Amino acid sequence: MSSVQTSHQAVDVQGLWKIFNEGSNNEVTALSDINLSVKPGEFISLIGPSGCGKSTLLRVIGDLTGATRGEVFIAGETAPVAREKQLYGIAFQQAALFDWRTVRRNVELPLELQGLGKKERRERALELLELVQLSDFAEHRPWELSGGMQQRVAIARSLAVDPPLLLMDEPFGALDEMTRERMQNELLRICQETGKTIIFVTHSIPEAVYLSDRVIVMSPRPGRITHTVPIELGERNEDTRETDTFYAGVTAVREALRGRSASASPPRIEEL
Amino acid sequence: MSTQTAAQSRRTGRFSGIWPPILIAVLFLAAWQIFVVARDIQPYLLPAPSLIVTNFFTDLSLMWAAAFYTGTTAFLGLVLGTVLGLVMALLASRFIVVNHLVTPLAAGLAAVPIIALTPILNNMFNITSRTPRVLVTMIIVLFPMFVNVTRGLLQVKPVQLELMRSMNAHPRTTLKVLRIPNAIPFFFTGLKVAAPLAVIAALVAEYFGGPQEGLGSRIASAAANTAYGRAWAYVVASIITGLIFYLVVVAVEKWTTPWTGRTRST
């Protein structure tokens, strides 16, 4: 629209406001003046207290609800165009599976809507179910699965059309610690192999630090970004969670959440 | 938590099977028989179960024919009313204007007493045919079908709609993939109400003249001839007919929608 960029940001949010019920007396300013640029292949976490607008931000980026003011671009396209072009996949806070479909056919849904053939659809779905370790449950119904398993089905579904951007709203919230760590590593592996950009909402500070290139700290009433904490952990491995850099990152995010401008030097916190 | 409730419902499921109602029915019938015999109650007040049963079996072949006639009327009305209810529900869920227009209309139709309607329809159509009775039944069936299916089409979880939107689904696709499957349990809820209601409607519609082959006509003529045992035997046949309609719906539902009632609240 404005300038001809050679390489676009994966996500570019400029001066975004979201006000629910504007003008009425139950008006809620869910997002105020959000500015956020995400580079292709970058892993961003959003963290902040309940009600600070994390889900709303994901929804606006995905064009599931309109912005009150401001602009959102995905890979240089406006949010509505990006949605039409299926430039992102989304995993919601609730699994949102269809009870009348088997697990496999839930994962097939986005492919079905794209008009992919039955056989290809099936193969791709089984591949994805293997990835989230649910191959044995392909022909089960969603209500036969635990909450964490349902959430993994939803993740598989969000990966189905192989979108360059993934929006994930607390996808690992319902998982036990072991499954959670395994899923985290799987997600990082997928990102590395496919170069996906991820915006990831979580309430877990260690999870945010472990996964992210940058942790975005938000605060409520009105929902806004207060800090950006860059994380430089390099290649993640089994020992990463034991390193001093990791602990420093956790501390920095915790301080930011408490609203303190941290003093520690590495990693630095950019006050906004 | 959810496994516990599942286990509980399975256990209560065994006790809420068919045996308790049968036991209660047997006890009730026994008490009724004893009461009528002991107090020497006249049949026009209350015939003994034994009298009803005797009449039931002496009239069995006529009763079959009557149940078949009324059952056919009920079935035709049920099919027509269901189809019409579905079409109206699809339109109502698609266009909000239609919804505002059609809902009061359907409610209005539901409020029309069948008694007021039947003689009019008898005059409008050929009274010697089945047509007015089928139409009455159709109108009675229409309302529960329309209301339930419309609710099923509209009461979709917001997050499921957002998912469809994220996949850039056309409204027609959303209807096919999400709304219609979501409405199926609601459809059966409506049908479970409508099916026995159709039998009642078909039967009551026979009280206003026309062919005399149905259950309703038989009850009326037996009562007019002071054959109270026979009248009651036909009432029993009517109950059985209604019950069969209901049970068929329940069976079809079990067979086609195994997910109904299993949804976890997540």
Ligand SMILES: Nc1ncnc2c1ncn2[C@@H]1O[C@H](COP(=O)(O)OP(=O)(O)OP(=O)(O)O)[C@@H](O)[C@H]1O
């Ligand atoms: N559809 C809506 N209508 C009105 N207000 C809304 C709507 N959706 C969200 N809000 C409000 O916007 C604010 C942010 O909600 P949001 O769901 O984005 O929070 P969140 O950060 O995701 O919280 P949580 O961590 O609990 O999921 C809340 O105050 C909420 O009440």
Ligand SMILES: [Mg+2]
């Ligand atoms: Mg949320």
